[in-house]
Amino acid sequence: MRPHIDATACRAEKALRATDPTEPLLIIQDTSYLNYSHHPSTAGLGEISKFKDRISDGRILRACGLLLHSSLALTTDGIPLGFLDQKLWTRTRPIGVVTKSGWNFTRIPIEEKESFRWIEAMRNSSVRISDPGRLIHIGDREADIFELFGEAKAQGTHFVIRLKTQQRCVEGGGRIFDQVETVSPKGRYKLRVRKSDGSYRIAKVEVKFYPVAILPSVSKKKLDSISAWVIAVIETGAPKGVEKIDWKLLTDLPVRSFESACEKIYWYEKRWQIEVFHKVLKSGCRVLDCRLQDAARLIRYVGVMTVVAWRIFWMTTISRHAPELKPEAVMAPSEMATLNLYVRSRKQRLTAQSSAHDWIRSLASLGGFLGRKCDAEPGPFVLWRGYLRLQDIMLGISLVPP
Numbered sequence: 001m002r003p004h005i006d007a008t009a010c011r012a013e014k015a016l017r018a019t020d021p022t023e024p025l026l027i028i029q030d031t032s033y034l035n036y037s038h039h040p041s042t043a044g045l046g047e048i049s050k051f052k053d054r055i056s057d058g059r060i061l062r063a064c065g066l067l068l069h070s071s072l073a074l075t076t077d078g079i080p081l082g083f084l085d086q087k088l089w090t091r092t093r094p095i096g097v098v099t100k101s102g103w104n105f106t107r108i109p110i111e112e113k114e115s116f117r118w119i120e121a122m123r124n125s126s127v128r129i130s131d132p133g134r135l136i137h138i139g140d141r142e143a144d145i146f147e148l149f150g151e152a153k154a155q156g157t158h159f160v161i162r163l164k165t166q167q168r169c170v171e172g173g174g175r176i177f178d179q180v181e182t183v184s185p186k187g188r189y190k191l192r193v194r195k196s197d198g199s200y201r202i203a204k205v206e207v208k209f210y211p212v213a214i215l216p217s218v219s220k221k222k223l224d225s226i227s228a229w230v231i232a233v234i235e236t237g238a239p240k241g242v243e244k245i246d247w248k249l250l251t252d253l254p255v256r257s258f259e260s261a262c263e264k265i266y267w268y269e270k271r272w273q274i275e276v277f278h279k280v281l282k283s284g285c286r287v288l289d290c291r292l293q294d295a296a297r298l299i300r301y302v303g304v305m306t307v308v309a310w311r312i313f314w315m316t317t318i319s320r321h322a323p324e325l326k327p328e329a330v331m332a333p334s335e336m337a338t339l340n341l342y343v344r345s346r347k348q349r350l351t352a353q354s355s356a357h358d359w360i361r362s363l364a365s366l367g368g369f370l371g372r373k374c375d376a377e378p379g380p381f382v383l384w385r386g387y388l389r390l391q392d393i394m395l396g397i398s399l400v401p402p
Ligand SMILES: [Mn+2]
Pocket: 030, 031, 140, 142
């Protein structure tokens, strides 16, 4: 991953230099569970879930596979610049300590917990950028970790994280989840939410915000309280049968106006892009089909494929959000030359003056994209297929003696 991470840091620095100093760069962290339970002969895989059991030959097996924790650098326009940090591993031992009352996670120091990955990732990605103050780390409910809030302060960086812990207490008494109920809404906002069938719906939400000083949990009493702002996003009039939007976000950035709250919500909405990346990796690049028989090999394979998947994902967003970019930004000269050999009619051949958008569409056409008037921009799957074919064509050419 090293060269990719270095190149991402370089792209991130360029993006920061090219934009206004008030413009942040989003660092989206998330964990994806790669389930290889259907490959029973692969050795060295760890458990990925305590719950998802299946029965085979009368034995109960837990879902097993790899865990992937990524920190994706994303511009506020939604262009993924790459990963500033990544961790790919298998679980070798159960997490937590079993006490009389069951699993106990609070007695373990954070450095030994698996959730330490969030703190490590924040640290690693912050030190790779010259001005960590312009980074906003975004995380879902899994990132509701008290030490992570403190780490942001230590690194001089910022966060917008969704709260999970019902018990989060604040100075002056009370719990955030109870307090929110008593605060009156400051305005309304519209969210575009993805439904389970892949389509979108518009959710009307009420926005509330107020400052808090968060206390550490009882077992971490030594830690200082953290000053932050809560932004609550609560859907009103949700249609029947859908899960109502109810987000309690926490940010260390001051939220003094409704506009400022909406900006943070907008950044949090961008978190979805990492889920899109996971989909490109799994469904687009088909990493779950890989039949390597050893976890260590599988880790190396998936590691390489994350970079390939990022590139496909990046191309997809470039052709949608920055179509006028120069083609050299997305393709190597050898790839462009080969692609042009494949295009039969001289009229349709592209030149160095053609935009990245046109080149990406041409690559997609190798994957079966028809480019009719009614077609949307090419998606990751068709680009992945086009990319594979292009690599094969290039290999074929290289095998022919000059
Ligand atoms: Mn997650």
